[in-house]
Amino acid sequence: MASITIDDVADLAGVSIKTVSRVLNREPHVRAATREKVLAAVEQLNYRPNVSARALAGSRSYLLGLFFDNPSPGYNGQIEQGAMSACRNSGYYLIVEQMTEIGDDLQKRIAAFHATVRLDGVILPPPLCDRPELLAALDADRIPYVRIAPTISLERAPYVYMDDRKAAYEMTAYLQSLGHKDIAFIAGPSDHYAAARRREGFDQAMRDAGLAVKPGRVQQGAFSFRSGSECGEKLLDTRDRPTAIFAGNDDMALGVMAVANRLHIDVPGTVTLAGFDDSPSAQVVWPQLTTVRQPVADMAQVATELLINADRDDDMPRARLMDFEVMVRQSSGPPSR
Amino acid sequence: MASITIDDVADLAGVSIKTVSRVLNREPHVRAATREKVLAAVEQLNYRPNVSARALAGSRSYLLGLFFDNPSPGYNGQIEQGAMSACRNSGYYLIVEQMTEIGDDLQKRIAAFHATVRLDGVILPPPLCDRPELLAALDADRIPYVRIAPTISLERAPYVYMDDRKAAYEMTAYLQSLGHKDIAFIAGPSDHYAAARRREGFDQAMRDAGLAVKPGRVQQGAFSFRSGSECGEKLLDTRDRPTAIFAGNDDMALGVMAVANRLHIDVPGTVTLAGFDDSPSAQVVWPQLTTVRQPVADMAQVATELLINADRDDDMPRARLMDFEVMVRQSSGPPSR
DNA sequence: TGGCCATTTGACAGCGCTGTCTTTTCGTCC
DNA sequence: GGACGAAAAGACAGCGCTGTCAAATGGCCA
Helix, strand or coil: CCCCCHHHHHHHHCCCHHHHHHHHCCCCCCCHHHHHHHHHHHHHHCCCCCHHHHHHHCCCCCEEEEEECCCCHHHHHHHHHHHHHHHHHHCCEEEEEECCCCHHHHHHHHHHHHHHCCCCEEEECCCHHHCHHHHHHHHHCCCCEEEECCCCCHHHCCEEEECHHHHHHHHHHHHHHCCCCCEEEEECCCCCHHHHHHHHHHHHHHHHCCCCCCCCCEEECCCCHHHHHHHHHHHHCCCCCCCEEEECCHHHHHHHHHHHHHCCCCCCCCCEEECCECCHHHHCCCCCCEEEECCHHHHHHHHHHHHHCCCCCCCCCCEEEECCEEECCCCCCCCCC | CCCCCHHHHHHHHCCCHHHHHHHHCCCCCCCHHHHHHHHHHHHHHCCCCCHHHHHHHCCCCCEEEEEECCCCHHHHHHHHHHHHHHHHHHCCEEEEEECCCCHHHHHHHHHHHHHHCCCCEEEECCCHHHCHHHHHHHHHCCCCEEEECCCCCHHHCCEEEECHHHHHHHHHHHHHHCCCCCEEEEECCCCCHHHHHHHHHHHHHHHHCCCCCCCCCEEECCCCHHHHHHHHHHHHCCCCCCCEEEECCHHHHHHHHHHHHHCCCCCCCCCEEECCECCHHHHCCCCCCEEEECCHHHHHHHHHHHHHCCCCCCCCCCEEEECCEEECCCCCCCCCC
């Protein structure tokens, strides 16, 4: 069970271990013929360098951290999928860690973690990426990081993001294109950055189309199924209904849909419904929910690549805008009136 | 930024580094007073041993692998949550890896991975835990592993599991207790171990209650939303409906619910609906789904603890049965007829 | 053919810890 | 009080690799 080491490769190739090291690390100053010999030996022995030894001896550990805070396992799973595939493509490994502890010892926690596992960088999904103490702790220990959809201190580190405002604008425009004029909006928490942008997009689209938003048509939700139900009840359990409801996220849209089912209000026959996120649940309800697809896994993959290549290219972009997609499904249709 | 090493601790405590090492590893042959001195120094310097150095020098790496195959990000997320908390409690770290490649190079893939990252063990969730080539590869490299809900070769390694048969029995008994006599069942893929056990539980419960299962009352599904819809249509779009439908998993139950909504069949007024899994979507539909809760995160946590303590206690149990819970929600009620 | 410089290769130390083996310390008994 | 043996502590090598610096090689021109 003694495993193959760099010495074995060096012996077989008839060179020194340093030369093997150079080839493996794509360093210059190796003759093409020598490189070939080494690579052949590596191939023949199926040699793989040991990350622990590399981390100990060198300046890179080939380990990236993925920190979680988000309570949604579905979202986390997608993030992770993207990060994993980026890692696999570049020989990095992903260490996941829950960072849910409260407050003041975060600085110490990070320091301890970094002393134990020397990470080459950290991936921060929301809402973790917006906690100033975390960023400060990482900066203090000089640990590089990327952020996914951050909303504050954008200049501090590279990040990927989505244009929530534009996405909400386009969804609203799509509803208008179906013929809807009386559209209601269920907003998310006002201190939530993306929620505010989505609201702006809706408002702007209505203004640009010259459509008035009737009083009471904008409800304040909390991004939860329950809050969606409550807002949905106010909007639907009355004679004066909007013809379309655009909820700031899918959970709230599903809350509205539940209310509609309960009140026997046909979707999309009587009222059109749209959400935002394309959560897994969006396709396991009937009618399937028209929504905005966020490319969560792609965002994580791009973010991870950004992190890995951060030192390589100096002219690496610091921010990367990701595409969204309006997913038209069965919950939307032309107005009946 | 030069970090604190074991030498610093040894100097401060006035002992040799070996003694510090002994204290940190809970080895015997250290006087209580010496231990205290060392621990005080560790505390004062906030020292943390470096895993790479430990892995390189010793026989343990403090790294566990969590391999994924499962396409469901929600399930993965829960598994991960459980595994992470077990790791955090015992100073281990979790490396996640996608193992979705097909077939024959799996052996080589594992070997390469193990050469690179010397893992102390691997956690295998379903359906990965049932791939014989994977188990063979791990055995060949002498990598310890635990399995979550495995269905074959149970003697090969420790595992945690749930009694699907009993859970389905209890759910069926619950439906019977509401007064239902004409209960339909939507089965999962017959080659799926848990699906078969659930079917058995249903059958047994009906037999024990002396209730006949009418012809056509057991439909063959595929664990997907779509297959649930198809089966639901056959069961509901007819005069001769069952009063209750028990689907082998939540996705199929939600498919049935979608059909019921479309056909304006009241749930639970006209037909009672039950699922299995307690997937996240089960609570974002209306009515919320009565289902069996699988303690996925707990299972992963217990599995991880089993792996970590595998060498410690010789009398460690090889298998661990986990509890389930029948979650009674709004989709079930007494029959109307 | 020899000498000079740029390029390629190698020797060696050491990263921070653990495993093995040796030395020291301490308690105990005659 | 000295000898003995067990318990405690330390010395030292080395895990598998990279970084630094020194040595060897080769190309080119005189």
